[in-house]
Structures are given as C-alpha cells and as structure tokens.
Amino acid sequence: xxxxxxxxxxxxxxxxxxxxxxxxxxxxxxxxxxxxxxxxxxxxxxxxxxxxxxxxxxxxxxxxxxxxxxxxxxxxxxxxxxxxxxxxxxxxxxxxxxxxxxxxxxxxxxxxxxxxxxxxxxxxxxxxxxxxxxxxxxxxxxxxxxxxxxxxxxxxxxxxxxxxxxxxxxxxxxxxxxxxxxxxxxxxxxxxxxxxxxxxxxxxxxxxxxxxxxxxxxxxxxxxxxxxxxxxxxxxxxxxxxxxxxxxxxxxxxxxxxxxxxxxxxxxxxxxxxxxxxxxxxxxxxxxxxxxxxxxxxxxxxxxxxxxxxxxxxxxxxxxxxxxxxxxxxxxxxxxxxxxxxxxxxxxxxxxxxxxxxxxxxxxxxxxxxxxxxxxxxxxxxxxxxxxxxxxxxxxxxxxxxxxxxxxxxxxxxxxxxxxxxxxxxxxxxxxxxxxxxxxxxxxxxxxxxxxxxxxxxx
Amino acid sequence: xxxxxxxxxxxxxxxxxxxxxxxxxxxxxxxxxxxxxxxxxxxxxxxxxxxxxxxxxxxxxxxxxxxxxxxxxxxxxxxxxxxxxxxxxxxxxxxxxxxxxxxxxxxxxxxxxxxxxxxxxxxxxxxxxxxxxxxxxxxxxxxxxxxxxxxxxxxxxxxxxxxxxxxxxxxxxxxxxxxxxxxxxxxxxxxxxxxxxxxxxxxxxxxxxxxxxxxxxxxxxxxxxxxx
Numbered sequence: 001x002x003x004x005x006x007x008x009x010x011x012x013x014x015x016x017x018x019x020x021x022x023x024x025x026x027x028x029x030x031x032x033x034x035x036x037x038x039x040x041x042x043x044x045x046x047x048x049x050x051x052x053x054x055x056x057x058x059x060x061x062x063x064x065x066x067x068x069x070x071x072x073x074x075x076x077x078x079x080x081x082x083x084x085x086x087x088x089x090x091x092x093x094x095x096x097x098x099x100x101x102x103x104x105x106x107x108x109x110x111x112x113x114x115x116x117x118x119x120x121x122x123x124x125x126x127x128x129x130x131x132x133x134x135x136x137x138x139x140x141x142x143x144x145x146x147x148x149x150x151x152x153x154x155x156x157x158x159x160x161x162x163x164x165x166x167x168x169x170x171x172x173x174x175x176x177x178x179x180x181x182x183x184x185x186x187x188x189x190x191x192x193x194x195x196x197x198x199x200x201x202x203x204x205x206x207x208x209x210x211x212x213x214x215x216x217x218x219x220x221x222x223x224x225x226x227x228x229x230x231x232x233x234x235x236x237x238x239x240x241x242x243x244x245x246x247x248x249x250x251x252x253x254x255x256x257x258x259x260x261x262x263x264x265x266x267x268x269x270x271x272x273x274x275x276x277x278x279x280x281x282x283x284x285x286x287x288x289x290x291x292x293x294x295x296x297x298x299x300x301x302x303x304x305x306x307x308x309x310x311x312x313x314x315x316x317x318x319x320x321x322x323x324x325x326x327x328x329x330x331x332x333x334x335x336x337x338x339x340x341x342x343x344x345x346x347x348x349x350x351x352x353x354x355x356x357x358x359x360x361x362x363x364x365x366x367x368x369x370x371x372x373x374x375x376x377x378x379x380x381x382x383x384x385x386x387x388x389x390x391x392x393x394x395x396x397x398x399x400x401x402x403x404x405x406x407x408x409x410x411x412x413x414x415x416x417x418x419x420x421x422x423x424x425x426x427x428x429x430x431x432x433x434x435x436x437x438x439x440x441x442x443x444x445x446x447x448x449x450x451x452x453x454x455x456x457x458x459x
Numbered sequence: 460x461x462x463x464x465x466x467x468x469x470x471x472x473x474x475x476x477x478x479x480x481x482x483x484x485x486x487x488x489x490x491x492x493x494x495x496x497x498x499x500x501x502x503x504x505x506x507x508x509x510x511x512x513x514x515x516x517x518x519x520x521x522x523x524x525x526x527x528x529x530x531x532x533x534x535x536x537x538x539x540x541x542x543x544x545x546x547x548x549x550x551x552x553x554x555x556x557x558x559x560x561x562x563x564x565x566x567x568x569x570x571x572x573x574x575x576x577x578x579x580x581x582x583x584x585x586x587x588x589x590x591x592x593x594x595x596x597x598x599x600x601x602x603x604x605x606x607x608x609x610x611x612x613x614x615x616x617x618x619x620x621x622x623x624x625x626x627x628x629x630x631x632x633x634x635x636x637x638x639x640x641x642x643x644x645x646x647x648x649x650x651x652x653x654x655x656x657x658x659x660x661x662x663x664x665x666x667x668x669x670x671x672x673x674x675x676x677x678x679x680x681x682x683x684x685x686x687x
Contacts, residue, residue, distance in 0.1 A: 270519075
C-alpha cells in the first residue's frame with residue numbers, strides 16, 4: 001500500500017486524540033526508555049564510530065518497534081498517526097536509492113551509501129539557517145560555491161532585506177526567500193555552474209516563502225527544500241503543505257530530523273532509536289526523497305559532540321544495513337571562522353559521517369547561529385570526506401582519528417561563550433573572496449595534523 | 460519518623476514517581492508535619508537534586524518532566540494547608556511566584572521552553588505555559604488574568620525574536636511595563652538583545668532561568684516591602 005498525502009491527512013484527522021504533553025512523555029519518552037531497557041542499549045563515549053553490526057541492527061529494530069508502537073503525532077490536530085509494520089516496511093522499500101539534483105553537466109546523483117563505501121560522499125556546502133545581513137549573503141555563499149570540490153550548495157537565511165528585518169509569517173518572508181533565490185541563481189552563474197543543485201528557501205521559516213519560490217525562476221524542480229519533522233516524531237499541516245506543494249511541482253523533499261540527544265529519547269542510545277523511528281515515520285508523513293540527519297545536542301547544540309556523532313554514526317549504519325536510503329548528514333560545529341577548533345570539529349564530523357555511510361552537508365559553523373562560516377571549512381569537509389572514502393578507512397580507524405580530534409576541541413563545550421570565532425568578512429577578503437592569510441595558515445596546519453593522525457590520503 | 464517521611468517525599472520527587480510523591484506527601488501531612496517543611500525539605504530539595512543532575516547531564520529530559528509532574532501533583536496536596544500557613548505567618552513566602560510562559564508568535568519550537576517550564580514548576584513556581592506560536596496580546600492578557608509576576612518568552616528563530624520587542628512595546632503602551640518582570644530566552648537570544656529590547660534579563664540555560672526568576676521575585680517582594 002502506498003501512503004499518499006490524503007492518507008496522511010486522513011490519519012491526522014481521524015487518529016486517537018492525545019494531549020501533546022502526554023505524547024512527549026508517555027508515548028515518546030516512556031516507550032523509548034522501555035525499548036532501551038528491552039534491548040539493553042548502551043554506548044561508549046570512546047567508541048564514537050561503533051564497529052558493531054549487531055548494535056546497528058538492534059538500534060534499527062528498536063526504532064522500527066517504536067514507530068510501530070506509537071506512530072507519529074499531528075500537532076495541528078492533536079491526533080496520533082498510526083501505521084502498521086507492513087506499511088512502514090513497504091514505505092522503506094520505496095525509499096529512493098538514487099536521486100539526481102541539479103541539471104545538465106552540473107547535475108549530481110545522490111545515492112544510498114554503504115558503510116565504508118569507497119565511493120566518495122557528495123559535498124553539499126552551506127550553513128542552513130544561519131542568519132545573515134543582506135550585504136554578506138552573496139559573498140558568503142560565493143565563498144563555498146566557488147570551491148571545485150563542492151557538488152551542491154545550500155545557504156543561511158537573510159535576516160533582513162533592504163534594511164527591514166525578516167519576521168516569520170510576515171509578507172517580508174516572501175520577499176526574503178525570493179531575494180535569497182535570486183542571489184543563489186546569480187551565484188551559480190558567477191561560479192560557472194548554473195545547473196548546480198541547491199537546498200534552499202532558507203529565509204522562510206513558515207511555509208510562505210517556501211511556497212513562493214516554487215517556480216523555475218527561483219527554486220527549480222531539480223532542487224530541494226526542507227520538510228522538517230518537529231521534535232519528536234511530530235508533524236503539522238504547515239509542514240505537510242510544503243511537501244504537498246512540491247509533489248506536483250517536482251521539487252525534492254529533504255526530510256529534516258533534528259532529534260535532541262539528551263531530550264525525550266534520553267541518552268544517546270534512546271536518541272538513536274527516536275532518530276530511526278523518525279526516519280521511518282517521516283518517510284511517509286514528510287514524503288521524503290532523502291533523509292537529512294541532524295541530531296542536536298541538548299546542551300551544546302553542536303553536531304560535533306561525542307554523543308551526537310555516535311548517534312549520526314549508528315543511525316547511518318542501521319539504515320545502510322537494514323533499509324538502504326539516501327542520508328545526508330549535517331555538520332554544525334560549536335566553533336566559528338578563524339578558529340583551529342572549527343577545523344578539528346569539521347574534520348571529526350566528516351570522518352564519522354563518511355565512514356558510516358552518509359553524504360556531507362555543512363558547515364554550519366558557530367552552531368549555525370552567526371554568519372561566521374566560510375568556504376574554507378567546506379573545502380576541508382569535502383577533502384576529508386573524499387580522503388576517508390579513497391583510503392577505505394575502516395570504522396575502527398575512523399574512530400581512532402575521531403577520538404584524537406575530539407580531544408583537541410572538546411574544551412570548547414565547557415566555555416559558556418562558546419567559540420564563535422569571527423564574522424565571514426573578517427576571515428575572507430571581500431574583494432578577492434579568498435581566505436585571509438591567518439585563516440589559510442590554520443587550515444594548512446590542521447591538514448598536516450590530520451595526515452599525521454592517519455588520514456594519509458588527504459591531499 | 461517525620462524526617463523519614465520528608466526523605467521519602469524527596470526520593471519520590473527525585474524518582475519522578477507521581478503516585479509515591481502524592482502518597483508520601485499525604486502521609487507527611489497526616490503525621491502533622493507542616494506543609495512548609497514538606498515543601499522545603501522534601502519537594503523542593505528533591506526538585507533541586509533533579510535540576511542539578513539535569514544540568515550536569517546525568518539526568519535527561521524525561522526525568523525532569525516526570526519530576527515536574529510529580530511535584531505538581533504533590534503541590535496540589537499541600538496547597539490548602541500551605542496557604543493557611545502563609546496567611547497565619549507560620550511560614551514565610553519563599554522566592555517563587557507566578558510565571559506566564561510562551562514561545563512567541565510564529566515560532567513552534569517548544570523543547571527549550573518546555574525545559575524551562577519543567578524547571579520552574581519543579582522549583583515551585585506556578586507556571587502558566589501557553590505553548591507555542593502565541594500572539595503577544597494573549598501572553599499579556601493571561602499575565603493580567605493570573606496576576607503573574609513574571610512573563611517569560613522563548614524564541615529559537617531569529618525571525619521570531621522581533622515579536623519579543625513587540626511584547627515590550629505593548630507592555631509600555633498599555634502602561635503595564637512596571638507590573639511584570641520580563642525574561643526572554645532561546646538559542647539566539649543574547650544579553651545584548653535582551654537589554655536592547657528592554658527586557659529584564661535572559662539566561663543561557665534552564666537552571667539560570669530559575670535563578671533569574673527567583674531574583675526577580677526577591678526583587679519584587681523587597682520593592683513591595685519597601686513601599687509598605
């Protein structure tokens with residue numbers, strides 16, 4: 001049985017009622033805790049990249065069990081969307097294994113990567129969600145779009161247009177999102193890759209901007225946009241509207257899952273179970289063409305903490321082994337431009353994701369909260385990802401290098417001010433769009449360190 | 460015996476066990492313990508332990524939420540007697556009060572707000588959590604209705620933060636600014652932003668929000684005392 005959007009809406013209207021608080025605690029938290037105990041799920045902070053196929057399989061089984069037992073939740077109707085195991089499994093069978101983004105010679109094919117896959121991951125550069133003043137938007141995105149290693153691009157959001165602040169739900173969201181797309185299309189032409197695929201419409205949190213750019217002059221059918229699942233295992237009609245709108249237009253739905261590690265799922269194993277269930281449910285409710293994996297640390301936000309990287313690794317492995325699908329994983333380090341730690345965090349995240357079966361998206365430097373990202377860390381992300389694949393780095397080797405890197409940057413999580421670094425224009429020369437000397441020196445030094453740590457095929 | 464009952468109440472709160480928390484609170488009242496001593500020695504102490512362990516990463520969100528529920532249920536048991544004790548002067552008002560809490564209009568993120576809500580509840584505040592995507596007029600209206608001392612607003616999205624400024628402006632034009640202490644929070648909310656819009660403060664984590672709320676209450680009560 002194929003679940004279409006009418007089915008999703010019907011189930012959201014007709015499913016059993018439950019108050020949202022009860023959904024959170026009694027359904028998500030309690031059931032996850034029960035499954036963690038049932039399957040005796042544990043994690044070791046020194047085994048960030050786990051080389052234990054049995055653990056990946058049991059995490060998958062627990063996640064599927066969670067999805068079958070509780071389903072999803074519609075915040076719009078306060079009802080449970082129930083699916084039986086057969087429907088969920090049939091949905092997973094239909095998950096795309098290949099997906100073409102972009103057009104012409106610039107098109108790239110995303111594919112379901114395997115664990116230790118020697119085919120390099122695609123490099124999707126940008127810092128989705130990071131707010132930018134308008135004058136910095138174009139040069140920032142140019143800085144990564146111009147990198148030859150980059151396959152696809154994304155971007156932060158415009159925090160203002162023509163000096164006016166962008167407010168969620170206001171008409172300015174439409175203006176901002178269209179302006180964003182105009183800049184992006186201009187950037188693609190300027191870097192000589194007009195057909196490069198994009199994940200965009202980031203300047204609109206509500207569905208307004210998203211719907212307003214579903215037009216060939218803006219976001220093309222060969223591009224992608226976000227269809228987020230809300231924490232945890234929730235959807236709402238506004239987000240379903242995004243997915244439904246793209247069905248006829250043809251845009252690709254990137255189902256975004258930002259499971260909170262330390263949140264309703266508890267510690268890392270429970271959060272991984274919730275993440276697996278989110279993929280399985282969101283595959284149907286969000287009509288996903290590919291899965292965008294972005295667990296968030298409850299306290300530190302960043303994806304570069306031990307527990308978040310463990311979740312990224314085990315979830316990717318779980319799907320690679322049990323239900324192959326396209327997974328793109330986000331890299332959002334704590335640190336920002338012109339800091340050595342940003343480069344360590346980026347490299348660690350890229351190693352974990354690539355070795356475990358994902359494609360790379362980022363870099364949302366400084367937690368994606370500031371315009372403190374540059375093309376240079378995107379370059380490093382791509383170079384590390386390719387080196388991992390080229391070298392055929394085993395899970396054990398990936399873990400060894402990752403742990404060494406974590407030890408070099410973990411102190412940033414203890415600093416209440418974080419480690420945001422500097423704004424884009426302090427790290428790059430705005431006229432030449434080249435990294436400033438000091439920033440480039442740090443990059444060269446960290447690359448040398450990475451080679452010494454065992455990433456020998458890093459060029 | 461009385462110390463044992465207080466300890467059992469505290470343990471039930473730490474465990475987030477609603478039934479046990481209610482049961483031991485009832486027993487403690489029957490044993491003629493004052494509501495205030497149960498509150499301070501059992502309920503609050505237990506909540507404090509959970510709050511601390513949550514902040515250090517030892518406990519996770521579900522435990523915090525369960526403790527919030529257990530505390531709320533136990534508070535309902537002691538509330539009538541506690542009010543009498545406050546009225547008779549047998550017990551001193553503590554530094555908790557009434558909070559109206561919401562994620563502002565256009566923002567549907569609720570986890571951060573829920574954590575602060577749970578921590579405030581677990582710390583003894585009377586919390587009116589209005590949920591997410593709440594228009595600022597509704598927030599002010601509720602604060603007036605329940606005679607809140609604190610309005611707490613959350614926004615994760617930078618594009619929702621302007622609604623916090625609107626809230627401050629609305630309070631000003633309504634002549635209600637001095638009636639409430641306003642705290643704002645969310646991943647992108649900084650001290651500079653809070654100061655810029657004229658809010659009374661912000662905190663970068665839930666325990667900090669509780670401390671800030673307590674300081675507001677102490678401040679308000681000392682101002683009231685001085686005025687009297």
